[in-house]
Amino acid sequence: MATQHSRSAARLMMAPAVFLLLVWMLIPLCLTLWFSVLDYRPLRGTFDCCEGFGNYTRFLTSSSFQSSVITTLLMVGGILLITVIGGILLALLLDQPMWGQGPVRILVIAPFFVMPTVSALVWKNMFMNPVNGLFAHLWEAMGLQPLDWLSQLPLFSIILIVAWMWLPFATLILLTSVQSLSSEQLEAAEMDGAGPFSRFFYMILPHMARAITVVILIQTIFLLSIFAEIFVTTGGAFGTRTLTYLVYQRVIESQNVGLGSAGGIIAVILANIIALVLMRVVGKNLDA
Amino acid sequence: MARAVSTQRKLIYTVVAWTIALLIFFPILWTILTSFKTEADAIADPPLFLGFDWTLENYAIVQERSDYMRYLWNSVAIACGSTALGILIAVPAAWSMAFVPGRKTKDILLWMLSTKMLPAVGVLYPIRLILIELGLLDTKGALIFILTLINLPIIVWMLYTYFKEIPGEILEAARMDGASLRSEILYVLTPMAVPGIASTILLNIILAWNEAFWSLTLTTVDAAPLTAFIASYSSPEGLFYAKLSAASTMAIAPILIMGWFSQKQLVRGLTFGAVK
DSSP, X not given: OOOHHHHHHHHHHHHHHHHHHHHHHHHHHHHHHHHTTSEXXXXXXXEESOOTTHXXXXXXXXXXXXXXXXXXXHHHHHXXXXXXXXXXXXXXXXTSOOTTHHHHHHHHXXXXXXXXXHHHHIIIIIISOTTTSHHHHHHXXXXXXXXXXXXXXXXXXXXXXXXHHHHHHHHHHHHHHHHTSOHHHHHHHHHTTOOHHHHIIIIIHHHHHHHHHHHHHHHHHHHHTOOHHHHHHTTTOTTOOOHHHHHHIIIIISOOHHHHHHXXXXXXXXXXXXXXXXXXXXXXXXXX | OHHHHHXXXXXXXXXXXXXXXXXHHHHHHHHHHHHTSOHHHHTOXXXXXXXXXXXXXXXXXXXXXXXXXXXXXXXXXXXXXXXXXXXXXHHHXXXXXXXXXXXXXXXXXXXXXXXXXXXXXXXXXHHHHHHHHTTOTTOHXXXXXXXXXXXXXXXXXXXXXXXXXXXXXXXXXXXXXXXXXXXXXXXXXXXXXXXXXXXXXXXXXXXXXXXXXXXXXXXXXXXXOHHHHHHTTTTTGGGOHHHHHHHHHHHHHHHHHHHHHTHHHHHHHHTTTSOO
């Protein structure tokens, strides 16, 4: 039914959003790309063309890059493991008949709405502090030596904090998926003698597969850029420096813009590889 | 007999679910409780759960010493400002994509999504440089604009999935009856689209309120929202548990309440409509 007139009107209505996003994406990215081939250190007053790929090779071959990639992988992988497995179990539990399902849901979902700096500081000070933290009291009560979590188990501590914030997200999405499974089918399978395990592995899990993929991909995108949690807990010390944090330190703290920009471009490329996969999955849904 | 078994099962599920839910919620509960303690009670050994003297002094002190209201106002202005601006830009775009789809619509939607995946740190320095050159670093306007752009893809996507569900036949019927484009939008589309727009607004305010990367890197004092204000407690003030808790409670309470109302829309918004 769309006429030529309404088509051009439609294009006009789309224009501001498209134009703004285009500018937002292209201009800073081009500047970063340009800086990445310069010897650009504002504090020393150097702004020299051209390093070529010098910054890239320096960034890629530095030991801090390699360790930051490993840290990033461990952090993202650990959080994904906890949130996806925990999310599946919690979703199955919340789907069962119980009293007070609504309030339980509300309690479980709450951490997702806590701002990152608040949850990081609350965990750091009130739970993980080696003297006054609740964990320290708990450890003492069990007759154990209290841990200084953020310096003894820094990576694990941050994984724990971030997983706490993202578990509700995974649970909520997986619960939505579980609830869309027809209970008649499950009952039929039960009648035919399928036990709880075979029902889980052959019916529930395949049904949730899509939602699980979506959870993994979306969380990966967000988790690759974890920043505030590291910023207020360890500041990147004790082996918690992720790729994002390394680039931040190079650019802002040591003001080596050329080197940091090369790192930024590398981070963009890595993130885009993951993004491509996500777009495939989401794009498929557009047709369905 | 069957009923008795199911009641027993229900009881078990209830107990297990409530236990886990309370454990997950505990850090928030503990923060709220601690905010009503004196500093001495907050670090008492063994920890005090309920048997302490409730006090409101922490809230008063946080406000007095750190000008809490200014950060609160910054957060409100930034979250609401960027949401309003985003909605203003996104509603026409999503409307045209949903009702006058062209060959390129799907590509444009996916491209918009892809801008969301650009790691912020990759463009941090240029953005800072541009803002410094324009004299806009540490201003609310700059942060509002940037958060609008950050969340624009999500807003467009969410609105698109809601608008898509409005049956096109109704619009055609209105057009047949002689409704102009303006009255079509005003009297037919808007009433049906309002619930979708409302939940998009809600989700976007939550996202903007909790945004941390740009808030921490582009503000210092004047435009700092609550996220940045709380970060200033990282040391050594963080050791004043009761005050940290009071500041935290005030910072998360409004969003927690809004979040509880928007949990259904959250799934849809954050999965770009892939899970409904």
